[in-house]
Amino acid sequence: MLDRTVAPPFIKSDTFELPGYQTSEINGIPIFIIPEVRQDVLKIELIFHSGKWYEPKPGVSHFTSNMLEKGTQRLDSSELAEMFDRMGAHIEISAGYDHTAVSVYALRKNWKEATELFAEMITTPAFDEEELALMKSIFLQNLKINKEKTSFVVSQLIRKMIFGNHPYGTSLEEKDVDAVLKEELRQFHHSNFRPAAIFVTSPPSVTVEEIITRFSLLVSAPPDSGRLPVVTSGKKNEHIAKDGVQTSLRLANRSLNRKDEQYPDLLLFNHILGGYFGSRLMKNIREEKGLTYGIYSSINPFVHESFFVIGADVNKDNKDLALDEIRKEIKRMRTETIDATELEIARNHFLGSLQSEVANPFSVTDKIKNIYLNKLSKNYYPHLFKRINSITQKELLEVGEQYVHEDSLFVATVG
DSSP states (O other), X not given: OOOTTSOOOOOOOOOOOOOOOEEEEETTEEEEEEOOOOSSEEEEEEEESOSTTTOSSTTHHHHHHHHTTSBBSSSBHHHHHHHHHHTTOEEEEEEOSSOEEEEEEEEGGGHHHHHHHHHHHHHOBOOOHHHHHHHXXXXXXHHHHHXXXXXXXXXXXXXXXXXXXXXXXXXXXXXXXXXXXXXXXXXXXXXXXXXXXXXXXXXXXXOHHHHHHHTTTOOOOOOOOOOOOOOOOSOSEEEEOXXXXXXXXXXXXXXXXXXXXXXXXXXXXXXXXXXXXXXXXXXXXXXXXOOOSOEEEEEEEOSSOEEEEEEEEEEGGGHHHXXXXXXXXXXXXXXXXXXXXXXXXXXXXXXXXXHHHTTSHHHXXXXXXXXXXXXXXXXXXXXXXXXXXXXXXXXHHHHHHHHOOGGGOEEEEEO
């Protein structure tokens, strides 16, 4: 008889491996097939070199991407949406900084028909003038609402301070939306919406040959472009006053990228500082001082750059106190040796979270996609797991001193 009053023994794994996957190619486009799904559902994701990094002017990437599902040369937006709904299919579009991802989720029994319709949507978008005008109007209404939110404005401000007019630092404004023209979307689609890669998460019964057949007309993308120079705004502290009782804070700086040797060390340093609910910032700023409902720190890697950021929303009267306490916690992290117990708790939480992510087949695909798009080693995740398991207290002090000094951070406040 199982005694449920006794907790099961803790077993700590010292290895991490991604499930196996198949690779193929069509017309120069690499295809990654992850046959891990046990349910009757399939996901096909196309990646394009068409994020903000590539757009000729602001807004072109966003509107080109999101206009794809607003009708084809054969079907208007309502007819297209109705056909996907009838098949039990769902479309996702994400226009990011480096890439655009366009995905279809389909039931296994309808996946061939859904994929053919998906390919039509990708290759023959209508770019209807009325649909574009409506999309612009909705975007501008949402932008107006977001501009009243201190957290939205401060996030834009801190990126601008760090990256300046670099694609990672700019934000889409009203004047940019008004200036976007239909013909520019057509041109951008023609030049940039050729897949850089295709990722398929499917039941084992779906074969590589069947996938290839559905995308035989697609042409591969040109190679990724090089780096662009970053010129910061020059200001280390900026404040925008707004009515209300709340102030949003961001402290940030440029940081290590996934390819850097010390990136795993910085990940664990960040996790202890503000990366999970048991972090030092949460204990101090939220639990002990009661200055905020939540505070976090994170590392946000792009393909070509990365930035470290701390964020919180506090009462206006507590702004300076919160900033002082945040700086104290950073200084303590980089100057005082962390307690062994605290280190092991944070380490185990990080590794456990990483392991839990591969229980979901779509998360497995995301990791394989991350490796390919960022040109990482195939052993990136096993190495990351092994390195997190072995980082010492001294190495955490060193990475903090080098990359997260409280006096080197840009500080943005809005409220």
